Amino acid sequence: MTAARLLLPIGLALLAGCAQHSATVSLQEDQQSKCPLQLHDGQTLVLSLPSNPTTGYRWELKDAASQVLRSLGPEVYSNPEDVGLVGGAGLSTWRFFANIPGDGRLLLVYQRPWEADVAPAKSFDCAISVK
Numbered sequence: 001m002t003a004a005r006l007l008l009p010i011g012l013a014l015l016a017g018c019a020q021h022s023a024t025v026s027l028q029e030d031q032q033s034k035c036p037l038q039l040h041d042g043q044t045l046v047l048s049l050p051s052n053p054t055t056g057y058r059w060e061l062k063d064a065a066s067q068v069l070r071s072l073g074p075e076v077y078s079n080p081e082d083v084g085l086v087g088g089a090g091l092s093t094w095r096f097f098a099n100i101p102g103d104g105r106l107l108l109v110y111q112r113p114w115e116a117d118v119a120p121a122k123s124f125d126c127a128i129s130v131k
Helices: 002-019 029-034
Strands: 024-028 037-039 044-051 058-064 069-071 076-078 090-098 102-111 122-130
Touching: 024 029, 024 037, 029 044, 029 122, 044 058, 044 102, 044 122, 058 090
Parallel strands: 024 044, 037 122
Antiparallel strands: 044 090, 058 102, 069 090, 076 090, 102 122
């Protein structure tokens, strides 16, 4: 009986520790002020940036913080507001898994790939720390 009584508080303490940080952290272009961003080992980072590939502009991943993050797949483009509207703006989304403690940099630039000598129209630069 005594062992069962001890297991309940220990279990609650473990659950409380897990509740301190969510499993998924979402980040958008207007939230770049949250950087540097601190993640915990095992968290998923979802980065969503406004995009309109019909203009020729694309987000290019220059530095994926591969020292601390693992990509969970390629960029996914979606047009949530005007589904089916040709030329409408949408969102480019990337998913990463924080799998190694340390520091890295997530850097993306928004540019036309064929305009190599032109400065990017926008950039997203975020220092990442995984604990």
